[in-house]
Amino acid sequence: MSTRFARVALDHPLDALYDYRYPDGWPEPRPGMLVRVPFGRRESVGLIVEVSAHSEVPANKLRDVIEVCASCPPLSEKWLALVEFAADYYQRGLGEVALPALPQALRDPPRWPRLLAPEERYRLLPAGREALPEALPARAAALRRLAEALVTAGELDLADARALHPKAAATLESWRDAGWVEYECVEFGAAPRASGQIPTVKNTDDADSADLSVGTNGNVDARATNGANGANGAKEPVALHRLSDEQQTAVEAIVESSGFAPFLLHGVTGSGKTEVYLRALAARLEREPEAQALVLVPEINLTPQFEAAFRTRFAGVLPDGAIVTMHSGLAEGERARHWLAAHTGRARIVLGTRLAVMASLPHLAMIVVDEEHDPAYKQQEGLRYSARDLAVWRAKQLAIPVVLGSATPSLESWWQADQGRYTRLTLSRRAMADAVLPTVKLIDLEEERRRGRASFEGLSGPLIAAMKARLERGEQSLIFLNRRGYAPTLACDACGWVAGCPRCSAYVVLHKPERALRCHHCGWESRIPHSCPECGNVDIAPMGRGTQRIEEALASAVPGARVLRIDADSTRRKGSAQALFSDVHAGEVDILVGTQMVAKGHDFQRVSLVGVLNADNALFSHDFRASERLFAQLMQVSGRAGRAGLPGEVLVQTRYPRHAIYHALARHDYVGFANSQVKERRDAHLPPFVYQALLRAEGRTLEAALAFLAEAAAALTAIPAASRVMAYDAVPLTIVKVMNVHRAQLLIESQSRAALQATLHAWQPALRALRGVLRWNLEVDPLDI
Structure with a gap:
């Protein structure tokens, strides 16, 4: 038998494949198989990308494959094409994309026998x-x-x-x-048991039939199921309530589509986008017996309620284990089992965060991206990919529908719909007959000050009075402040000292419950000093307000109210976020204080008031996307009010009540806001009308980082495609120093995506030849500049 050679991708920065001899007598080598190979003085797990009868590597330098993961079905050609595209577009090595996309447990050969056992x-x-x-x-x-x-x-x-x-x-x-x-x-990889009938798109006129809503235990319940449990103990399918005309139109458009069909589902908060997803998925899974679906959500804390909704809807009609989740909060073994369930086709619906977009789904038939505008879909380290963009590319590759849903779509997606590349589906009204969009009112803080009206710890008089009124009526209030901790920093009035991080060019945040000063960039922490380290003044005080300080203030401002804070500090333990949200849904909380974690996706049935604090900061950001993000954030958090028939009210505290963003918010006018922003972007030659890439450098000194970027910019002159690319001057990042490492960036852009990509490919060898910095990385389509 002739010798065969496996060309293997390894998790290595170089864009190269490595040749190994494949021993005789083993299972037939195929692209997509996992193997254990020697690499230098250690062993690594790699992925066979090609199999050949010849190798250009000298025989005395070739080494043998040590082990092959024969029990795991090879990854498909379509999946390999996906990671090859991601590697090419985001300027990374193939192995750097393919191997990290697999669960960590699957990259550990000693665990293969247990993972792949019956x-x-x-x-x-x-x-x-x-x-x-x-x-x-x-x-x-x-x-x-x-x-x-x-x-x-x-x-x-x-x-x-x-x-x-x-x-x-x-x-x-x-x-x-x-x-x-x-x-x-x-046996591992065995086909799932046959399912029952999946609920169809047919509506029912029965007034008692169910809709999915968050129950008092925080889970999504189905009201009025079709009778008792069957003889085998499985739940029968839930009855489906009548869709609105707009929902029905959206479902029919998705269900009747064929081939690659990108949809932008623009629905106001509470308009029933999830119900549209469920109906469309049910129809697709019923039509194709082996079909799989991928549903992406932006944050881990949104997965429990989505999972509950999907399990309720498909209980008894999909095989056991047919709905799995994928996110970084899962234990390694659990994530690996869920990934393998998707890879073998046992999992029919995969629900996950951005990492799930790279899951192996051999029978993928539909993709849903909920809250598609959310910046969390963009990975900010390693492979800096956009899960939303990869989801659209994957749908095009497989010729399947992809639904991008949001109450505030990204301007890129909105513009794609304007150009006719995406089909726009609109849900302009809330789904429940008695639910209307909340009234938005602006509290002019300057006017309050001029009239001598007292405020308490950043809470204005009108906002406090509104919370007290809700407390008397047994309703809930939500206070939104997108700044965690007790205060942004600690300062001395006598000498002007401000507590800063010794390792970063940033202030440290005061966390009063832990009695600590903490850097949110590097994690450095210290005890709160008793006096100013510069002048000895004991009268040092917190500057500004975070969620911890507002939580403390509310206890005094609204006596008797049960106050709960939900932010990254209060939800560090696994499962803690779900438990806290359950308390809110159960009515055990009167006032909820939270950051962006509470601003989207949650169906708070008793919340009738939303108060927004400190929104003005984003009005003066240097980032051209700041207005878009602020408006989306405000629209999303406003949508938490008045979702179950209670009149909703949103009070926004601001010193700039005449700003256009607040007027658009008061009208719930996303369309007008988006169209004006698109015009501004077009006039300013900003995305989506140009394509950008960012070269970042990290050095021991800022001078070293800037010098590296200057040399990199000079190297562009030797690249022909760079004649259609503009390179801006290198500048320090906003937070220049993190963990004693200085950072700078160089922005390049072009009106041609092809010219930009050609330039980046030709630029890579020159960048690798440069020295003088600790690290550098290229980011394509950056979100934070």
């Missing part, structure tokens, strides 16, 4: 569904978690069960002996 599952029987709730001791918390998970999902694999209860195997075996569960051992 799956041991326990399925709940009707007798167990009846007996389990009453058979468990009241104080057996772990036992109850196991039972509740089993009742909810219908079945559990042993690995998931052990994560819930340390003695899950023995417990499940005892339940098996009692006739409550049955055991099944499934």
